[in-house]
Every structure is written in structure tokens, then in C-alpha cells.
Amino acid sequence: xxxxxxxxxRRGIVTTRYPARPDQSAAWLPTPPAxxxxxxxxxxxxxxxAVCPGPALRRRGDTLVFDAxxxxxxxxxxxxxxxxxxxxxxxxxxxxxxxxxxxxxxxxGGLR
Amino acid sequence: MNPGPNETEAAAGQLxxxxxxxxxxxxxxxxxxxxxxxxxxxxIRLLSAPHYDLHRLGFFxxxxxxxxxxxxxxxxxxxxxxxxxxKTYEAMPGPKVVVATGACALGGVYPQDPFVHGxxxxxxxxxxxxxxxxxxxxxxxxxxxVAVGRLAERTPGLTFIAGEGxxx
Numbered sequence: 653x654x655x656x657x658x659x660x661x662r663r664g665i666v667t668t669r670y671p672a673r674p675d676q677s678a679a680w681l682p683t684p685p686a687x688x689x690x691x692x693x694x695x696x697x698x699x700x701x702a703v704c705p706g707p708a709l710r711r712r713g714d715t716l717v718f719d720a721x722x723x724x725x726x727x728x729x730x731x732x733x734x735x736x737x738x739x740x741x742x743x744x745x746x747x748x749x750x751x752x753x754x755x756x757x758x759x760x761g762g763l764r
Numbered sequence: 765m766n767p768g769p770n771e772t773e774a775a776a777g778q779l780x781x782x783x784x785x786x787x788x789x790x791x792x793x794x795x796x797x798x799x800x801x802x803x804x805x806x807x808i809r810l811l812s813a814p815h816y817d818l819h820r821l822g823f824f825x826x827x828x829x830x831x832x833x834x835x836x837x838x839x840x841x842x843x844x845x846x847x848x849x850x851k852t853y854e855a856m857p858g859p860k861v862v863v864a865t866g867a868c869a870l871g872g873v874y875p876q877d878p879f880v881h882g883x884x885x886x887x888x889x890x891x892x893x894x895x896x897x898x899x900x901x902x903x904x905x906x907x908x909x910v911a912v913g914r915l916a917e918r919t920p921g922l923t924f925i926a927g928e929g930x931x932x
Contacts, residue, residue: 720895
């Protein structure tokens with residue numbers, strides 16, 4: 653009780669921290685893919701871009717451009733090339749800059 | 765005259781500090797559905813369930829934009845709704861925050877559909893973007909934390925390359 657009273661007197665402190673404890677259900681959430689550039693060929697990249705139902709993936713030369721904001725975590729790109737991508741486990745992706753969600757993935761054999 | 769990028773950045777920083785100071789423990793949210801499939805709304809509704817318990821963090825839902833500090837926008841912004849969205853934003857007292865929620869609002873699902881703007885940013889000045897289809901309640905809580913400057917942003921540090929930058 654004195655602990656909560658003292659905590660309540662402080663300004664700007666939340667009532668409970670976030671997350672109060674790790675959430676088990678977080679492990680079951682569908683999450684955007686994470687890519688393995690060492691395994692990712694141009695053919696893989698093109699196949700992924702072809703199956704992506706939205707504008708989340710596109711290829712620009714030897715770079716796969718991934719827009720995590722447009723990704724619906726459907727998992728079709730992971731199915732298309734399971735050796736080159738897997739679920740990332742990242743879902744807390746809120747950002748104040750839209751362009752921070754657009755990531756560039758180098759493709760194997762590229763010039764980068 | 766339009767302010768330069770530096771002035772805009774400084775103003776945004778000031779606004780963020782003001783919001784953190786004023787709304788640290790009491791921030792009222794108005795949700796705005798601009799043509800979403802209602803799954804984002806389901807996830808938002810779950811925030812007030814005991815498991816997530818939004819109110820413990822000092823966030824509350826309000827039915828009127830005139831009482832709201834934060835506009836939580838879902839959906840791809842149907843063209844017919846643009847005026848209403850604008851009016852809702854103008855009815856809110858300042859300082860105010862706009863949070864675009866879900867892949868639709870971020871331009872990920874209907875980027876070129878003739879009936880929608882395709883991106884909430886085309887109609888409203890968005891401050892925080894929450895991706896996900898739908899964003900889980902945990903992602904929404906994190907987004908609200910980012911909006912009031914209470915939780916750090918993680919996205920710029922992520923690379924989405926396996927074994928790098930925190931992504932598994």
C-alpha cells in the first residue's frame with residue numbers, strides 16, 4: 653500500500669509498466685518475414701514479389717525492397733522460398749516516420 | 765508561407781514533449797473507421813478487455829472527437845469519407861495526435877484503388893504509423909506508447925535480415 657501511494661504521487665509514471673509481464677500469446681502472432689540474404693537469389697526474390705498479395709515486396713536491381721508497413725504477414729513469401737525467409741517474430745513496429753518501415757534486403761550475387 | 769523542414773521538425777519535437785507532459789497519464793482516444801474490414805476495430809476493442817487493460821496505462825476511449833486527444837484511424841480512407849475525417853480532425857482540440865492503424869491505413873492493401881485515398885496520410889497529418897494486418901493489441905499498446913513518447917521506437921533499428929538487428 654505505501655508503495656502504491658508513493659508511486660501515485662510521482663508525475664508522469666504509468667500505473668503499470670508495459671508489458672506488465674511477457675505475454676505468452678505473442679509467440680503465436682503472425683509476423684512479417686525476416687530474410688536470409690546469403691540464401692536469397694534473384695529467382696527467389698522474383699518468386700516472392702510475384703506471390704505477395706500487396707505492394708510489400710518489390711525488386712530494385714540487386715535489392716529486395718521490403719515495406720513492413722504494407723506487409724500483412726500472410727506468409728506467402730515464406731512458403732515460396734522457405735530457405736530464404738522465415739517469420740521474424742517482430743510485431744511492435746510502430747514508428748513516427750513512415751519511411752523507417754521500408755527496408756532494403758541485399759540479394760546474393762548482387763553488387764552490394 | 766510554408767515552414768521549412770527544420771521548423772516543422774522542431775515544431776513536431778515540441779508537440780511531442782507537450783503531449784508527453786500533458787497527457788502522461790490521461791489520454792483520450794477517438795477511433796475513426798474509414799472503411800476498414802472491422803478486424804482492426806476488434807483488436808482495438810480487445811484493448812479494454814482485462815487481459816490488456818488499456819486503462820491501467822492511462823488511456824481512455826471517448827465517443828466524441830471534441831473530447832479526444834488522439835485520433836486512432838483505421839481503414840484505407842474511402843474517398844467519400846475524406847471530408848468527414850477532415851472535420852473530425854478539425855473538431856479535436858489541440859495538441860492532437862493522429863495514429864494510422866493497420867496495413868490499409870499505411871497504404872499496404874489498396875494502394876491504387878479508385879474508391880479510396882489508399883493512405884491516411886493523404887488526408888490527415890499522421891504522427892504515428894502502426895503496421896500489422898491487423899495490429900495485435902500488444903502492437904497497438906506499443907504504438908500508443910510511442911505516440912506519447914513513453915516507449916522507444918524499435919523500427920529504425922530493425923533490418924528484417926535473419927540473425928541481424930534483433931530480428932530472429
